[in-house]
Amino acid sequence: MSRVFRNSDETRALEEKVNSETIEAILERDREQASHAAEVRAHGGYGQCENCGEPIAAERLEALPTATRCVRCQAEWEQANRF
Numbered sequence: 001m002s003r004v005f006r007n008s009d010e011t012r013a014l015e016e017k018v019n020s021e022t023i024e025a026i027l028e029r030d031r032e033q034a035s036h037a038a039e040v041r042a043h044g045g046y047g048q049c050e051n052c053g054e055p056i057a058a059e060r061l062e063a064l065p066t067a068t069r070c071v072r073c074q075a076e077w078e079q080a081n082r083f
């Protein structure tokens, strides 16, 4: 009917596309992280931050078994790898 409606539909479709691509990228990153964690574990470095070498808190590993960085390094990494 009016251009305004059509434009807002197009905008919404674009936003949904961006969201699903972002979700895909996050899932892909999780898969990579999981296989990376398995590799680290196989080499005996599990439970140690791969960035600063400090032990990763046990409760963090319990909540996130694929963690390969301590909370502080993970926060820095997420800042640098933001979508």
Ligand SMILES: [Zn+2]
Pocket (backbone or CB within 6 Å): 049, 050, 051, 052, 053, 054, 069, 070, 071, 072, 073, 074
């Ligand atoms: Zn660290």
